[in-house]
Amino acid sequence: MxxxxxxxxxxxxxxxxxxxxxxxxxxxxxxxxxxxxxxxxxxxxxxxxxxxxxxxxxxxxxxxxxxxxxxxxxxxxxxxxxxxxxxxxxxxxxxxxxxxxxxxxxxxxxxxxxPAGMTPSQAMSIGTAGYTAMLCVMALQDNGMTPDRGPVLVTGGNGGVGSIAIALLSRLGFEVHASTGRLNEAEHLKALGAKELVDRSTLNAAGKPLQKERWAAAVDSVGSHTLANVCASIQYGGVVAACGLAQGMDFPATVAPFILRGVTLAGVDSVNAPYAKRVKAWDRLVRELPQEVLASxxxxxxxxxxxxxxxxxxxxxxxxxxxxxxxx
Incomplete structure (x- = not known):
């Protein structure tokens, strides 16, 4: 039993x-x-x-x-x-x-x-959310994203995917901006590695098809209007790794960011990812995510x-x- x-x-x-x-x-x-x-x-x-x-x-x-x-x-x-x-x-x-x-x-x-050197408790402190965050980081890097390109936005900053994505990206040298509806958590997000905070209310309603170019890349776990506004605010040739739908499954956007700014929308699936990619993600997590980050x-x-x-x-x-x- x-x-x-x-x-x-x-x-x-x-x-x-x-x-x-x-x-x-x-x-x-x-x-x-x-x-x-x-x-x-x-x-x-x-x-x-x-x-x-x-x-x-x-x-x-x-x-x-x-x-x-x-x-x-x-x-x-x-x-x-x-x-x-x-x-x-x-x-x-x-x-x-x-x-x-x-x-x-x-x-x-x-x-x-x-992975060697990781306990089951530590693995689940990362969990599917953290593993997905690493897949998003890998997607940005596979599409040519480097720290010199400019800041990276992470939506849902206080969530499981967002918090680990902030920690991973900041430790790879990226300037990370975190979108959140809980600005009272600013100290925690900055401790993870966020340099600037963005109020999610500025992203979660209908916006213009093309907006000011603010970020070189983004990791989005929110979807819906937030993802549409993020894509509309990405710099020329930038990349968005999309992995979630916390706000909704819809994507009320236009093709403008993709055909006028060459923005890439990279879908990230953690459920059926092939074995080699899973192993690579977990091997990177054990090396690149400090235990003090997991504890806090x-x-x-x-x-x-x-x-x-x-x-x-x-x-x-x-x-x-x-x-x-x-x-x-």
Missing amino acids: FKALLLTKTEEGSVQSSVTELDESQLPEGDVLVQVAHSTLNYKDGLAITGKAPVVRRYPMVPGIDFAGTVLESSDARYKKGDAVILNGWGVGESHWGGLAQKARVKADWLVPL NTETIGLAAAAQTAARLLEGRVRGRVVVDVNA
């Missing part, structure tokens, strides 16, 4: 969550059985647990789109008992039972090795607090990353 946060759906359509005891035989099929040490709460987890969006594809469901732990059993030659592993994405926590449990059974293809940017909770914290997350009352110690 093991503990898990289980989501069920009532006949009326409401989602209910509870920490319950499950039997190992109830786990879905997979090549590898993992003893989960830590998981996290990401924006998508918040939507799943609260039922605010149809993230979950079938019920009952154990949410949690990522986890870190140790292999208990494996029928795949790539992993053996005792190996430390990480999982991000692949529909886990949506269509396949996820990481907010003490055990998980998954496909070997979905796992990557935990992380809140740790137990399974019992996950549902309440998920609600706070969607209300914008969570700063940085939330690690879930599933054994606490």
Whole structure:
């Protein structure tokens, strides 16, 4: 038996969550059985647990789109008992039972090795949000972005992706500007590496198709009007890495920034990214993200607090990353 946060759906359509005891035989099929040490709460987890969006594809469901732990059993030659592993994405926590449990059974293809020198807790202080932030940084660099090109905007600066993106970019020598609706967190964002703060209210409403060229590049986890205004404000030949939809899935923009300023909009997917790219991202994270950044940017909770914290997350009352110690 093991503990898990289980989501069920009532006949009326409401989602209910509870920490319950499950039997190992109830786990879905997979090549590898993992003893989960830590998981996290990401924006998508918040939507799943609260039922605010149809993230979950079938019920009952154990949410949690990522986890870190140790292999208990494996029928795949790539992993053996005792190996430390990480999982991000692949529909886990949506269509396949996820990481907010003490055990998980998954496909070997979905796992990557935990980098040497990184603990499961540290890995989940980074989590899918931080891993996505690194993919965004890689997308900017792959498209020729260097610090001498000019400042980089990070939207959703207080969120999981935004906070890690700020830390990564600043340590690579970029001048980072952070957009946030919580300007009272200025001290924290500047400690992460932000040089200037931008009030998100200046970006989250309809704007002109082309605006003053302010930033050489951007990392956006917000979408909707914010992404449209960011693209309209990028310098000639700049790049925007888009990875989220916290404001909305719509993109009310024109082609003007792309055909008149040569702006590149680079989509960043963390769910189905190929193995080599995942390993590269995690190897860079262990080398480029100082542990003191993780410590100052992380809140740790137990399974019992996950549902309440998920609600706070969607209300914008969570700063940085939330690690879930599933054994606490």
